[in-house]
Amino acid sequence: MIDRLNSLLNIFDVGDIRFFFLVAKKNLRNLITLSLVLSLLIFIISLNQQKKYLSKATIVIEPDDNKIVNIEEVYSVETQSNRINNQMAILKSDEVQEYIVKDKKNSMKFKSLYSETKQNFFQRIFTKPKNMDQGFLKSILTNNFDVKNIPRSDVLELSFVSNNPKISQLALVSIIESYQRYEIDSKIKITNYANQKITERLKELVAQMDIAQKKLSSYKKEQNLVDTGNVKELKIKEIQSISERILEAKKNYQEQQNDLLSIKVADGDIDALLAIKDLRSRDEISNIKASLTANESNIQSLSLIYTDKHPKITQAKDLNDNLITQLKDILDENIQQKAFELSNLDNFIKLSNEELQKSTDELRVIEEKEAGMLKFSREVESSRKLYESFLQRVKETNEAQNLQVSKLKIIENPNLPSSPFSPKPKKNFITAFLISFLSIYGLLYYREMNSSVIKSPEAIDSLNIPQIGILPRVEKLKRGFHILQMFVEDGASSFSEAIRSSRAIIESKYEKNKSYMVTSSNPSEGKTTYAFNLALSLEKSNKVLFIEADIRRPSVLNGFYQFDKEILGLGEIISGSAQLNDAIFKVPGTELDIITSGEKRFDMSDIVTKDQIKKFLDVLKMEYDYVIVDSPPVQPVSDTLILTQASDYNLFVIRSEETRTVSFMSSIKKIQNVGAKINGIVINDLDTSKDSYYSYYYSYSPNYYYHKS
Incomplete structure (x- = not known):
């Protein structure tokens, strides 16, 4: 079940199911409290709302016995639909309602029932007394009456809503009776009109017969004929x-x-x-x-x-x-x-x-x-x-x-509602609680996804990825120092000590003669700083090669070291314009070997495959204890997705208060979608002076870092 939910979330790239649960767990008390408050408020409002009763009736109006002149009329759905729509319109028409409104006996019943209807506290305060005249009664009948057609049939379902159950029943009974009266009266009017027209026509025919007889007699007389x-x-x-x-x-x-x-x-x-x-x-x-x-x-x-x-x-x-x-x-x-x-x-x-x-x-x-x-x-x-x-x-x-009858047949008589259909306090309470819970959780989840990973550690916890380093914020560099070689230039700093701690974890947790790719979600999150200083620390007791794989935006080559000859790098090796030995250089003042990005700029995924990169790294691992690969960030380019599949271990750098949870989760998803995984997380630029989730993690305690998980 969890795997299925995870696969669904992967489609929308919105996080891991464990992250959902961790966010809910973190805010569970607030979620339940706020949801209960809103639900109780809705519950109280529902209790004080005006109760509404729904009365229903089922009828069928038979079609007139007209002669069929076209066989298509027998099977025409449109003809049947038009007839039913016409009947529904007549049921709601002013003429049918006029029978109810003008019936004094009916009007008195409605007025009596409305006077018996009890009003709640709010209604007594905010509702003005209404005059029960014909206009008010007609508006009640118009606004609260509804009629629906049951699909693929001639059956109509009538319903009426009122704050008094007896009014609901009385209204439906009156509407049905009024329709029957309207139908019979309409037929009588039509019959009277037909009689009138037929009588007029008879008079015309009598006159025509007289004229024709006179013409015949005149002709016989003129032609001297009796019977020819x-x-x-x-x-x-x-x-x-x-x-x-x-x-x-x-x-x-x-x-x-x-x-x-x-x-x-x-x-x-x-x-x-x-x-x-x-x-x-x-x-x-x-x-x-x-x-x-x-x-x-x-x-x-x-x-x-x-x-x-x-x-x-x-x-x-x-x-x-x-x-x-x-x-x-x-x-x-x-x-x-x-x-x-x-x-x-x-x-x-x-x-x-x-x-x-x-x-x-x-x-x-x-x-x-x-x-x-x-x-x-x-x-x-x-x-x-x-x-x-x-x-x-x-x-x-x-x-x-004298034999006119209504075509309306009652299938179910209007019922007397025993309980109100609205409001339903219990249902409203449960619905309000669920909607409030999901809405508040959605807002909290949105906030967590758009906050920094450090402020919302649930994203890291949900992935079960070990933390292999926490780098403190370097507020101010000494004159002449550079953050890229901080480990060499200021070995006594807390930053250098954090690098040593991370080195100790890597040496104890992972194997030698392996490749280590270091990446991050976006640029400027410290991945190159960590990767280069880690390589400098490992170089003290190991043979290490640093590869600047960010071909499109190199930091080491362009930002710090200046070499006194033409620099051949990874770009030239991939394009085939340089040999491996020609592209390896020594970092001045150290024993660290480096392959820079080189001069060529291109999209790595268009030229090489993961298998070629893996073979390339396998050759280097035979010569070096550690191969540190500084890759591009995950979000802007696709090169990293190839490198993650070729490397033995993938390390992910998070910058405190900069890396957003949504960006971090999206990057992890991308890496996982290509079949790779993150083996360790490094938190960079952490302000240890603040009281944060990671404050107690950061201290000079080698015993903690050297503990094998």
Whole structure:
């Protein structure tokens, strides 16, 4: 759990969880005291606040039974939402409230309940008496009533807040009843308005029917018509009959023409003429033909018995000749008769066509007259049907007016609150305590994070990092002395003694042939001063190399020592323009070897990696007992993050009253985030004259410093 909280805090770079607990522990008494005071104040205020009671009711307002004209209306969420919003607006409307305000019985109940409501001490002092008029009652209903829609449903939840539970319940009951009255009255108004409009329309229809009937009568009179329906039908039948006669006549005419043509082709040949069906079928011709055939049979029979000159045969032949002559005469008469019939048929067809044209013209006139009459008849019929329809609507609206009911259905009746919902002193007390505790703690934490590390030692304590040195403040340097070589120039000073104490701790706590990187949060916190003086103290009995790794802002090379030749340093080694042996120099007057920053300036993280730096330091550790690396500060540049991963031990310098906790914690987080750690902390520039957290640590006591942890 602690690791998870730490990972969360690492994201925001606001400190360690142990630091949170240490800050809380340090200020626990003040935190609890102030939080309790504020919470008690809130508790007392809550006890003296006006109690509020909440009454609730649940209703549903069914939709009107309107005809659906579009299938999208069935599934439209927007349509349903608009309808519900409209109902909610009506519940809060002035018209619904007017029913309550103007109801004298309801108003008296509200006034009675308000007069029974008890007021607390503050209300009696600071609240002015209010006149319970209609305006005040309406403002109470408006300000304390609320309605909400339960999502994805037609259900509405009503609520009313008051300082009297009975008023809350009464208000909801009155609002529901007023809405029902408003709904029914609105429907009755709409029905009355519809009746009025329908009645006006009926009057208009009656007038239109009268006008249409008059127009129809006038037209019949002008056209001399009574009812053209049967006349038209008879005329149509007459035309059909004439047409049939014409067709039949034309058929006969064609047959007669064909027969006459055949007669012409026969050219007097009796057999050819008898081949014509019409001639052959005539009775007189068929009778003569039969007689002729019988006589010819008789002649043939007589020829078998008698000779040709026999009187019977002669008599039979004479009869045969007479029959043939008679047949020719009859055929000639029939042929003349057919010619006469053909002429008659032609005249008949012409007369029939004239009669058909006349009948057609008469029918057209009848139809034109009928069309005009139908126009006026339709007007009359249309007005009559509209009149009947509106008359039926009047009956329906009259019946609906007597059957009006509200669409509002009560699911849960307004309840009578048994206890106030506000204020809640216990809940307010707990909430105020938590908010006060967290707020005050936040302010204290902000103060601790922005104060110096020395004034707030919890930051150091939370990290469990050992302190390997406390350097006193050097108020004034002797003439000609420099703080960088204080250990050499003023060996009897308290500063030099503090360096010896730190050296003793390092020699006893850490191993030889290791690299030691010294850094700080920001520039000017004394890291170079401590690192160089530590190297000078270790040089007394060890072989030591000091590396000035702050390439961008060197202090040793630029600030103090001046060499009489070209200085090759770490920059040249990294860039490959110089060998290691060419870049190592002796500090004048000592046996301390030094690699300065050199002349080249660049971002170390862009050129080398941690593995290359580590290999470089490993080579130096084979030659030296201690390799002291003076690195850049953590916050401004990224070079330090590479050096911390390559060094064996990392020492962190804090300047008293200068290094802020937030900067210190942020630097530690950065180093930890790259997988490195701080092995020791050095407190620099400590004013030992003040009564501070570290005052009792600082004294000349070698036994303390040489104690192994």
